[in-house]
Amino acid sequence: MKGLRFYLALWLAKISIPALKLTHHNGTDYPGHLAIKICPDFLDRIEKPPLVIAVTGTNGKTTCTNMICDAFEAAGRKVLCNRYGSNINSGVSTCLITGSTLTGKTKYDTAILETDERSAPRIYPFLKPDYIVVTNLYRDSIMRNAHPEYIQWVMNKGIPSKSKMVINGDDLISCGIAPDNKHIYYGIGRLESDTTELVNRLCDLRICPECGKKLVFDYRRYHHIGRAHCPACGFKSPEYDYEGHDIDKAAGTVQVTDKEGTRSYKIANDSLFNIYNTVMTVALMRDLGFAADEVVTLMDKVKIPATRFSSIKAGPCTVTTQLAKEMNALAVTRATDYVRHQPGHKRLFLLLSCYKVAENWSENMGWLYDCDFEMMNDPLIDTCVVTGPRALDFKLRLLLAGVPEEKILCSEDEREAARKMDIASGDSIYIYCGMVEGFGVVDDCRKIITERCEALVGKEQA
Amino acid sequence: MTIEVLFPEVANLYGDMGNIEYITRSLEACGKTCEVIDTDLYTRPAFADRDDIDLIYMGPVTEKGQLRVIDSLKPYKDRLEQLIKGGQRFFMTGNSMEVFGEYIECEEGGPHIECLGLFPFITKQRMMQRTSSFWVGQFEGIDIVGYKSQFTHIYPTDTESVKNLFTTEKGEGLNPEMNGEGIKEGGFEGTYLLGPLFVLNPLYMRKFLADLGIEDCTPLYEEAAMEAYKKRLDEYREPGRNYKY
Numbered sequence: 251m252k253g254l255r256f257y258l259a260l261w262l263a264k265i266s267i268p269a270l271k272l273t274h275h276n277g278t279d280y281p282g283h284l285a286i287k288i289c290p291d292f293l294d295r296i297e298k299p300p301l302v303i304a305v306t307g308t309n310g311k312t313t314c315t316n317m318i319c320d321a322f323e324a325a326g327r328k329v330l331c332n333r334y335g336s337n338i339n340s341g342v343s344t345c346l347i348t349g350s351t352l353t354g355k356t357k358y359d360t361a362i363l364e365t366d367e368r369s370a371p372r373i374y375p376f377l378k379p380d381y382i383v384v385t386n387l388y389r390d391s392i393m394r395n396a397h398p399e400y401i402q403w404v405m406n407k408g409i410p411s412k413s414k415m416v417i418n419g420d421d422l423i424s425c426g427i428a429p430d431n432k433h434i435y436y437g438i439g440r441l442e443s444d445t446t447e448l449v450n451r452l453c454d455l456r457i458c459p460e461c462g463k464k465l466v467f468d469y470r471r472y473h474h475i476g477r478a479h480c481p482a483c484g485f486k487s488p489e490y491d492y493e494g495h496d497i498d499k500a501a502g503t504v505q506v507t508d509k510e511g512t513r514s515y516k517i518a519n520d521s522l523f524n525i526y527n528t529v530m531t532v533a534l535m536r537d538l539g540f541a542a543d544e545v546v547t548l549m550d551k552v553k554i555p556a557t558r559f560s561s562i563k564a565g566p567c568t569v570t571t572q573l574a575k576e577m578n579a580l581a582v583t584r585a586t587d588y589v590r591h592q593p594g595h596k597r598l599f600l601l602l603s604c605y606k607v608a609e610n611w612s613e614n615m616g617w618l619y620d621c622d623f624e625m626m627n628d629p630l631i632d633t634c635v636v637t638g639p640r641a642l643d644f645k646l647r648l649l650l651a652g653v654p655e656e657k658i659l660c661s662e663d664e665r666e667a668a669r670k671m672d673i674a675s676g677d678s679i680y681i682y683c684g685m686v687e688g689f690g691v692v693d694d695c696r697k698i699i700t701e702r703c704e705a706l707v708g709k710e711q712a
Numbered sequence: 713m714t715i716e717v718l719f720p721e722v723a724n725l726y727g728d729m730g731n732i733e734y735i736t737r738s739l740e741a742c743g744k745t746c747e748v749i750d751t752d753l754y755t756r757p758a759f760a761d762r763d764d765i766d767l768i769y770m771g772p773v774t775e776k777g778q779l780r781v782i783d784s785l786k787p788y789k790d791r792l793e794q795l796i797k798g799g800q801r802f803f804m805t806g807n808s809m810e811v812f813g814e815y816i817e818c819e820e821g822g823p824h825i826e827c828l829g830l831f832p833f834i835t836k837q838r839m840m841q842r843t844s845s846f847w848v849g850q851f852e853g854i855d856i857v858g859y860k861s862q863f864t865h866i867y868p869t870d871t872e873s874v875k876n877l878f879t880t881e882k883g884e885g886l887n888p889e890m891n892g893e894g895i896k897e898g899g900f901e902g903t904y905l906l907g908p909l910f911v912l913n914p915l916y917m918r919k920f921l922a923d924l925g926i927e928d929c930t931p932l933y934e935e936a937a938m939e940a941y942k943k944r945l946d947e948y949r950e951p952g953r954n955y956k957y
Contacts, residue, residue, distance in 0.1 A: 392726050392861045392906070393844035393957045399774045400839070400863075451729075456721035462753060462780050464721070579727070611954055612846045612947060614859040616906050619730030642940035646911070649933045650737070 252295050252354055259289035260296070260354050263347045279336045282343030293339055294376035296346050299330055299358040302377060303534070304365045304413075306405070307385030307424070308398070309581050310527055311337065314385055315364040316555045317518060317531045322360055324551035325540065330358040333555070337364040339372040367401050368394065371408035382409060383416040383534060385527070387423040388473065388580040389454055392614045398423045398454045416534050418526060419488045420475045422455050422465075436533035438494040438504075438526060444469040444476065452579050452620045460485040471522070472587070473580060492533035497525055506532045513542045515549045521588045524554060564703035566675040566710065571696060576602040576684030577613065579620035586625040589680050595632050597671065599681045599699065601664060601692055603638025606685075615643045623651035633657055635671050637664040637695075664691050668698035675706050713739060713924065716749045716758045718770040718808075719784065722777030726861065728805050730908035732769055734917070734932065742929035753784045759795060760788050766924055768795075772806025772906065775837070775863070782811050782827055789828050796830065801899040801924065805909060807864055809895055809902025810835040814869065831895060832870040833886075839863050844957035847883030847905060848948045849893055854915045857944050858905030860884065861957075866895075866904075877901050882948060883955050914938050 263281035270280060285292040305315045312335040319331040330349035332341055342363050349358050365373050367387070374382070387398040395401055402423060409415075409428040417424050419435030450473050458465050458480035468487075470476035479486035496505040499520045505512050506529055517528045531552060535545045561570040574585035582602065589596060604613040626634050626648060634653055636644035637660075645660040661667035673679070679699055683692045717732055732748060739746040749765075751757045759765050773781055785792065792812075796802070810816060813833040816825040820838075827835075844861040856878055865887035868874035876885065876892025885893045886904070894903035903909065910917040914937040921929050931937055947953065 389725075392859075393842070396842060396861070396863070397725055397774050399776055403839070457753070457780075464752065464754075607957075611957055612944070614726075614844065614846075614861060614906065615912075616727035616730075616859065616908065619727030619733070619908055619911070642936070642943055646933055646936040646940050649936055650734070650911075 253289075255289045256292065256295045256354065259285040259292050260347065260350070261352065262288065263344075264352065267348065279338065279341040279344045281347050282340035282345075285343050285347060286340055291376070293343050293346070293373065295354070296343070296350060297354055297356045298346065298377065299349070299356045299361040301360045301538075302379045303360070303362045303381045303383065304374065304377060304379035305362065305383045305385070306365045306367045306370070307383075308367065308388040308390050308395075308401070309575070309578065309584075310385040310523060311335065311364045313524065313554055313558050314383060314527050314530060315362055317527055317552045318383070318534060319362045320552040321531055321535055321545075321548045322362060324548045325544070327360045328358045330356070330361045330363075332364050334557075335364050337366040338369045342373055342377065368404055370405040374408040374410060374413070378410050379413050381416055381534060381538075382413045382428075383530060384418065384424045384427055385530065386418055386421045386475070387427075387454075388578075389452060389617075389620060390575075391577040392616055393577075402426055414537070416530065416537070418475075418530070419490050420471065420477065420526075422459065422478060422487060423474065425488060426459055433488070434491050434533060434537050435488045436492040436494070436526075436529050437490045438471070438497075438522075438529060439490075440469050440477075441471065441497070444471055446470060448473075450583060451622055452583065458483060458485050472584070492529060492536065494525060494529035504528055508533075508536055508542075510542060513546050515546055516552070518552050519554045519559060521584075523584055528552070562700065564700040565705070565707040567673065567677045567679060567703035567706065569679050569681065569696060569700050569703060571681045571683060571692065574602065574682040574684065576604045577617050579617045582682065583622040583625065585682060586622065590625050590628045590631060592678065594676070594678055595630050596678045596680055597633040597635070597673070598626060598631060599635045599637070599668070599671065599679060599695065600644060601637060601681060601683045601695060602644070603640040604684065605638065605691065608639040613640055615640060618643060618647040621647075623647050623653070627652040631657070633659060633672055635659045635661070635667050637661055637667045664695050665698060668695040669702075671699075673699070673702050673706070675710060677703070679703070713744060713766045713926065714747045714749065714764060715767045715769055716751055716765045718751050718757065718768065719753055719773070719777070719781055720750050720771075721752055722780060723771045723773040723808055725772040725774065726806065726906045728771035728906055728908050731771070731803075731805065731910045734908060734911045735921070738917070738921075738932040739926070739929060741932050742926075744926065744929060753780050757788060759800070760791055766801060768800065768802045770804050770808040773808055775839070778807060778811060778816070779825065781808070782825065785811060785828060789830070792828065793830055796898055796900045799899045802901060804900075804902035806904060806906055807835075807862060809904075810864060810866065812895075812900075812902070813866065816864070831897065832873055833866045833868045833895070835864050835866050836887075837864045843884075845883050845955045846948055847880065847893070847955065848945065849878045849880045849883065851878050851916060852919070854913075854919060855945055856905070856909075856913050856916055857941065857948055858903075858907050858909055858912060860904050861906060862904055877903050878905070911937065912941060912944065914941055
C-alpha cells in the first residue's frame with residue numbers, strides 16, 4: 251500500500267518537471283527533493299525496475315554509470331539512468347520519478363544509478379540495489395568527505411546484505427566495503443610500469459587494515475592501487491574474478507580473463523583509470539550472465555562522456571578538455587600523469603578553483619599539497635596557466651613543485667588568461683576543469699583558446 | 713636542525729605534511745641542514761632516547777589511526793611529560809593534539825577513549841557532524857589564516873590551566889563557545905588549523921623558525937607566499953563572507 255501521501259508526492263513532483271523545463275531549470279533534483287519533503291520514505295515506496303545497479307566511488311562514477319548504461323542500451327535494454335550525475339537521494343528519486351507512471355509503476359527494466367558515496371545510508375536501504383559497483387575510494391573534498399576510512403564507514407552503514415558488490419580488487423580500501431556481502435573482484439594484472447615503492451605524495455593505505463602493521467606492496471600502480479600483503483597477519487589483496495591484462499593501446503583493446511576464458515575488449519579511452527572502467531563494465535555484464543562474445547560486441551558501443559574528456563582539432567593545435575575534480579588531489583594527479591605521457595609539447599590551463607565555494611566562502615587548499623604538481627615540472631610541459639580566485643595558491647604550489655616561474659602564467663581572470671597565454675602552431679592545450687561546466691567559464695575559455703588556435707592558420711598562410 | 717615526524721603512515725591527512733616539507737626546503741634553501749626522522753607506529757621514537765630533537769611534529773590522523781597513535785605513545789607518557797615540562801618544541805596539527813588530552817568521547821553518551829592525560833581537556837567526537845570553516849586570528853601580533861575541517865572539538869576541563877596558541881578574530885576556537893584556538897604549554901603547540909599552516913602564513917613561519925633559533929632564514933618563495941597570504945587575509949575579513957562551509 252503506497253498511501254495518499256506517496257501519490258501526492260509523486261504527482262506534485264511530476265507536475266514540477268514540465269514547470270522546471272519551462273523555466274529552463276532542466277536537470278535539477280527539485281522533483282525528488284519535493285517528493286521526499288512530502289513523503290519522507292518516498293524512495294522506499296516508489297517502484298524500482300526489476301534490476302537495479304548502483305555505481306559509487308570517489309572518482310569515475312559518472313563515467314562508469316554512462317559506460318554501463320551504453321552497454322545495456324546496446325543490448326536492447328530499457329534503461330533508466332541519471333547520466334548527468336544528480337546522485338544524492340533527491341537526484342536518485344528524481345530519476346525514478348521520471349521513469350514511473352502516474353500510479354508509481356516503473357516503465358523500465360533496468361536502473362543504472364550513480365550514487366554519492368556519502369549518501370549511501372540515505373539511498374541504499376530504500377533503493378535496495380541488486381549490484382553496487384565501487385570504482386575506488388580515495389581522498390576527496392576535505393570538507394565533505396574527510397578521508398576514505400570515513401567514507402568506508404559511512405557506506406557500511408547503508409548497504410543491504412543482498413546487494414552484490416562489484417569491487418576494484420586493486421583497491422584495498424574499497425575491498426573493505428560491506429565485507430559480509432558477496433564480492434566480485436575485478437582488476438588489472440601487473441604492468442611493466444608498476445613499481446613497489448610509492449612514487450606519489452598521496453597514499454591512503456600504508457598500514458594493514460586488519461592489524462595495523464606496515465603493508466608490503468607486491469606491486470603498486472599508483473597511490474594505494476596495486477596488490478599488497480601484510481607479513482604480520484597474512485592479510486592480502488583478493489584474487490580477481492575478472493582480470494584485465496595485455497593492454498594494447500595501439501589497437502585500443504584489453505584482454506579480460508574470467509573463469510570461462512579470455513576475450514579482447516575495446517577500451518573507450520587509453521588512460522589507465524578508464525581501462526579500469528572498461529574491465530569493471532565487462533565484469534558486471536559477465537556476472538549478470540551476458541555471454542563473453544556478446545559483451546565484446548556491446549563494448550564496441552561504450553563511450554566516455556564528452557563532459558569527462560573531449561579533444562578537438564583547432565587549426566594547427568589540439569584542444570583537450572580533461573575533467574579533473576578540484577579539491578581532489580588524486581583526480582588532478584591522475585589527469586596530469588596521463589597528459590605528461592602524451593607525445594609532444596603541451597600547455598596546461600587550470601580551471602580548478604572551486605568557483606561555487608568562492609562565491610561566499612573560501613576553498614580549503616590543503617589538497618594542493620597531496621597532489622603531485624611535481625608532474626607538471628616536465629620538459630614537455632611548456633606552460634602552466636593558473637586561474638581563478640585561488641590562482642596565487644596554485645602559483646606558489648607550482649613554484650614549490652619546481653616549475654620554473656617563466657613557465658607559469660597566473661591570472662585570476664580566467665578569460666584574460668585564455669587571451670594572454672602563449673599559443674603556437676602544433677600545440678596541445680589541455681584544459682583541466684573541475685565541476686564548473688554550469689558556470690560558463692570552461693566554455694568561454696575553451697572558445698577563446700580554440701579561436702586563437704584557428705586564427706593561427708591565417709597567420710601561417712600570411 | 714632535527715625534526716621528528718610522528719607516525720606519517722597514518723598522520724598525513726589534508727596536505728599537512730606540506731608543513732614539514734616547507735620548513736625543510738626553506739632551511740635547505742637557506743643553506744641549513746635539516747634531518748627529518750620519520751617514526752612509525754611500531755618503532756621506538758627518537759624522542760624517547762635523544763635530547764637533541766628540535767621539533768616533534770604530528771599531522772591530522774584518521775579516527776582508527778588515532779587509536780593506534782594513542783597505543784604507540786602510551787609507553788612514553790612519562791617521557792613526553794618530562795619533555796613538555798622541559799620546553800621541548802612540539803607542533804601538532806588537526807586532531808593529533810587530542811591524544812594528549814584526557815579522553816575522547818565518541819558520540820553523545822558513547823564510549824570514551826582514554827588518551828595520554830597530559831593536558832586537562834577532553835575531546836567530543838561527532839562523526840555525523842563534520843564542521844568546516846576558515847579562520848582568521850592572531851599570534852603575538854601576527855595575523856594568522858587557516859582552515860578547519862573536523863569531527864571533533866576540544867573542551868578544557870580546567871580552563872585556567874589550558875592556554876591557547878592563537879586568539880580568534882573570525883571563526884571558532886577550540887570549540888564553538890571558545891575564542892582561544894589551539895593549545896600552548898611551554899614548547900608544546902597544537903592547533904586545529906590546517907593549511908598547511910606554515911605555507912599559508914609566511915610571517916608566522918619566520919617567527920616559528922626564529923623561535924627555534926633560526927633567525928636568518930626566509931620562507932621559500934616568500935614573495936609568492938606573501939601575495940597569497942595577503943589576498944586570503946583580505947578575503948577572509950570581508951564582512952559578507954561566511955566563515956562556515
